[in-house]
Amino acid sequence: MDGSTRAPPAAGxxxxxxxxxxxxxxxxxxxxxxxxIPGNWLGNLTLRNLALSDATEAFVxxxxxAAGIAYGAALDRDGWLFAGAQVVRRVGTLYVAHIVLFVMFTAQVGLSAATLDAAIYIDELHLDAFGQEPYRALLEALLLRFQPAFLNILPLYIVLLLQFALLLPLLRHPRLLLALAVVFYAVVRAFNLELPTWAGGGWFFxxxxWQLLFFIGCTLGYRAPDGARPPLAIRWHWLLGAAVALWLVFTFVLLFLGWHRPNLGLLAPRWFTGLLTDVDKTSLHPFRLLSILALTYLVAHAVPIGAAWLRSRMAAPFVLMGKQGLPVFCSGILFAxxxxxxxxxxxxxxxxxxVNLAGLLSLVAVGALAAWYKERERAPRAATPQPVTPGRPA
Structure with a gap:
């Protein structure tokens, strides 16, 4: 847990x-x-309509x-102090991105509301406080205590990374890290602990x-120098696979009868559809946590790490967007x-x-531009030729 450095791993x-x-x-x-995008027909086919989890759980x-892979390697190579500093630097990048996005999104929505005479945009996206107390709203946004709709994922990510920076050495003791995360999650849910917002109440996420899901991901990504498997890297077993599949079917039926077809849900036992009543997203209800872990188990075993189709032209746009997640996410909020x-x-x-085709192409274009810039930035620069002084040999 000290800040000592280690030799970098061999290339192989x-x-x-x-x-x-x-x-x-x-x-x-x-x-x-x-x-x-309200009213988007394609939204009927996204994860949130098929399981008791959505893109947010997958993203976290x-x-x-990714954090377990990148910063775990830095921890083993350079020690806690330097690896933690790298995490904090990433937090700074995310914070600046969030503030820039906040300003751009507020201007976008405000201009649209004024031009189209549609104050409903301000109300629906919870930006009315900005019009009433703009200076206070800006201060609270800088403190992450004012989070309009759609601008609450990056603050979540920022706080998760700050927690990760403090607990980074525990990656070497993954079972202890997970035990602490589970206990803290249980305490938070039992006592309704939350971070306050300016408007009252707690953060939307x-x-x-949510730290429990994030740290589960960290332990899955980290590999110790001895190459030991992470504690949650559960091998495939058909009984477990069948149980996971049954759970996903159960939650789909529950979701279908409780939310999508409530008229049919009236024919089901009340205790069954009533299970959805307390399934909250804010504090990551256990049903949502189990759903995303079940999906992860099936997908991780169905798609091997070296699957050839991941390098195909069909997969390339999504791989590109995934590699350039921050600019793609911020642009997606504005495009939406x-x-x-x-x-x-x-x-x-x-x-x-x-709308959907233009949105996808725009997100891919942003990813391509970000990848191009990073590649140019990292490329070795040719040495600038020195001028030859007259009368002296070149």
């Missing part, structure tokens, strides 16, 4: 990039874009997985509870509001197709 010890994480993170980012789990404006003009299938 480097882990190959897990394209599964990139692909499914890209899918999650696309789903977030789709789900943020995969964020933890309570990081004190534009998509909403378009669908409010017409929701015919032609406009639906145009």
């Amino acid at each position: 010890d480097r882990r190959p990039r897990d394209l599964r994480a990139d692909f499914f993170r890209g899918m999650a980012l696309w789903f977030i874009f789709i789900d943020h 789990l995969l964020a933890g997985y 309570n990081p004190l509870a 509001f534009l998509g909403r404006l378009a669908l409010e003009q017409s929701d015919r299938w032609t406009m639906q197709a145009a």
Whole structure:
């Protein structure tokens, strides 16, 4: 747990990039874009309508997985102090991105509301406080205590990474880390602990509870120098697979009868449909946690790490978006509001197709631009030739 450094691993010890994480993170980012557009028909096919979890759970789990890989390697190579500093630097990047997104989104919504005479945008997206007390609202936004709709995922991620920076050495003791995360999750849910907001109440995504899913992802991603398997890397067994599949079927039926077809739900026992009453997203209800873990178990065993289709042209756009998650996410928030404006003009299938196709292409373009810039930035620069002084040999 000290700040001592270690020698970097040999080139042959480097882990190959897990394209599964990139692909499914890209899918999650696309789903977030789709789900943020009211009236989007494609939203009927996203994860939130098929399981008791959605793109947010997938995003947080995969964020933890990526953090376990990247910062776990830094921990073993350079020690806690430097690895923790890297995490804090990432927090700074996310914070700046959040504030820039907040300003741009507020301006976008405010201009649209004024131009279209549609104050409903301000109310629905919880930006009315900004019009009433703009200076106080800006201060509270800087403190992450003012979070309009759709601007609550990055603050969640920021706090999760800050917790991770403090507990980073426990990656070497994953069972202890998970035990602490489970106990803290149980205490938070039992006593309704939450972080306060300016408007009263707690954060829409309570990081004190969501930390459990994030740390599960961290332990799945981390590999000790001895190559030991993480404690949650459960081998495939058909009985466990069948149990997981039955759980997903059970929750789908519950979701279908309780939310999608409540008229049919009236025919089911009241205790059954009543199970959905207390399934909250804010503090990550155990049903939601089990659902995303069940999906992860099936997908992780169905898609091997070296699956050839992950390098196909069909998968490439989502892999690209997953690799450039931050700019794609921020752009997706802004593009989604534009998509909403378009669908409010017409929701015919032609406009639906145009909005979703344009949105996907725009997200891919942002990912491609970000990847191009990073590649150019990392490329070795040619040495600038020195001018030759007259009368001296070159």
